[in-house]
Amino acid sequence: MINDTIVDGLTGTDPPAFLEFPETPYLLLDPKVAAAQYKRLAEAFQQTQVFYAVKANPEPEIIRRLAEAGSSFDVASTVEIDICLSQGADPETLSYGNTIKKAKDIRYAYQRGVRMFVFDSEGELQKLAENAPGASVFCRILASSEGAQWPLSRKFGCTPEMAADLLAKAPSLGLNPIGVSFHVGSQQLDPTRWDPSIADAAWVFRKVAESGISLNFLDVGGGFPVSYLEPVAPIEEFARAIHGSVERHFGELAPQLAVEPGRYISAEAGVLRSEVVLVSRKSSTDTQRWVYLDIGRFGGLAETEGEAIRYRIVTPHDGQASGPVALAGPTCDSVDVMYQKTPYDLPLALKPGDYVEILNTGAYTTTYSSVGFNGFAPLATFCIGDNA
Numbered sequence: 323m324i325n326d327t328i329v330d331g332l333t334g335t336d337p338p339a340f341l342e343f344p345e346t347p348y349l350l351l352d353p354k355v356a357a358a359q360y361k362r363l364a365e366a367f368q369q370t371q372v373f374y375a376v377k378a379n380p381e382p383e384i385i386r387r388l389a390e391a392g393s394s395f396d397v398a399s400t401v402e403i404d405i406c407l408s409q410g411a412d413p414e415t416l417s418y419g420n421t422i423k424k425a426k427d428i429r430y431a432y433q434r435g436v437r438m439f440v441f442d443s444e445g446e447l448q449k450l451a452e453n454a455p456g457a458s459v460f461c462r463i464l465a466s467s468e469g470a471q472w473p474l475s476r477k478f479g480c481t482p483e484m485a486a487d488l489l490a491k492a493p494s495l496g497l498n499p500i501g502v503s504f505h506v507g508s509q510q511l512d513p514t515r516w517d518p519s520i521a522d523a524a525w526v527f528r529k530v531a532e533s534g535i536s537l538n539f540l541d542v543g544g545g546f547p548v549s550y551l552e553p554v555a556p557i558e559e560f561a562r563a564i565h566g567s568v569e570r571h572f573g574e575l576a577p578q579l580a581v582e583p584g585r586y587i588s589a590e591a592g593v594l595r596s597e598v599v600l601v602s603r604k605s606s607t608d609t610q611r612w613v614y615l616d617i618g619r620f621g622g623l624a625e626t627e628g629e630a631i632r633y634r635i636v637t638p639h640d641g642q643a644s645g646p647v648a649l650a651g652p653t654c655d656s657v658d659v660m661y662q663k664t665p666y667d668l669p670l671a672l673k674p675g676d677y678v679e680i681l682n683t684g685a686y687t688t689t690y691s692s693v694g695f696n697g698f699a700p701l702a703t704f705c706i707g708d709n710a
């Protein structure tokens with residue numbers, strides 16, 4: 323594991339050579355870890371098509387290794403399509419999983435050989451009919467995000483009733499309706515939260531069958547969690563719960579199962595390295611210190627919004643006396659605070675110039691960093707080669 327390698331490296335006096343990069347902050351990425359995560363998930367789920375959600379981390383080396391390992395891809399834009407195709411992915415393995423697409427982007431995807439598209443509204447279905455004739459389409463249904471640390475809103479999905487109507491209508495528009503998808507919210511900690519949506523999907527399958535259309539594609543989305551401050555249940559437990567629900571609600575007519583993991587594949591492949599810029603107190607009697615890092619909400623740690631994702635932080639003084647801190651970023655924006663309520667405890671010896679490592683940060687960091695707010699550069703990525 324890249325995280326272990328780096329933490330081990332820090333316990334010695336000389337960090338490993340690959341840590342000697344010039345200027346923080348940066349993400350150290352080990353694409354081999356993403357491929358290993360893919361294999362573990364694919365094995366846990368068995369006979370399930372795995373679409374990596376490219377937005378979690380579109381680093382070409384991750385995409386190349388996943389394509390080699392047999393992964394499919396969930397893409398949301400023409401740029402993500404181009405990245406996947408340029409790294410050897412077959413267009414047949416791409417699913418255009420964004421429910422909000424421009425007509426010209428649908429045409430572009432279709433020209434490049436993409437044949438799977440999602441929709442969640444009549445308007446989008448019409449667009450697909452006009453710009454991707456004959457394509458396979460599936461409908462995203464609303465799902466509850468209860469239990470998820472990074473919930474999704476009602477922005478995506480429609481009711482099961484509307485999904486059934488639209489899917490039944492698809493053949494008359496020259497499209498091939500294949501099934502249903504949903505997403506139970508990212509960093510979903512509760513393996514049983516997929517069950518209500520799988521029940522809804524089974525209802526849609528039965529309803530559409532009344533019109534003589536048989537669906538067979540069930541995409542249960544992403545959401546599979548990784549350990550940040552708190553440990554999470556292993557992926558095998560999520561696979562067991564989901565397979566159990568599918569058997570219960572679909573019975574004999576088991577559909578082809580698909581998943582769209584993002585975070586689970588790439589988070590553990592990355593470690594962020596950052597420098598302490600300032601340690602201060604708001605009064606001479608305050609016990610809580612403020613620790614300002616050279617990375618913050620705008621530099622890649624966007625998921626600390628609402629203190630939703632609580633990263634584990636490693637310092638060179640771990641194990642020594644420590645005390646409570648608030649953690650903030652370097653910009654002049656007052657929302658650039660990562661943790662003020664979550665009790666973080668860091669060593670008293672921590673000082674400006676120290677490097678800290680923020681673990682499991684390979685997902686939703688580089689792609690969330692601003693292009694240069696306040697003059698701070700976008701988050702850089704360095705990939706670790708085969709021999710590291």
Ligand SMILES: *Cc1c(COP(=O)(O)O)cnc(C)c1O
Nearest residue numbers: 375419508544545582583584585
């Ligand atoms: C972002 C996204 C995912 C990945 O979600 P994770 O919680 O990172 O696994 C899957 N499917 C769709 C449609 C997405 O937009």
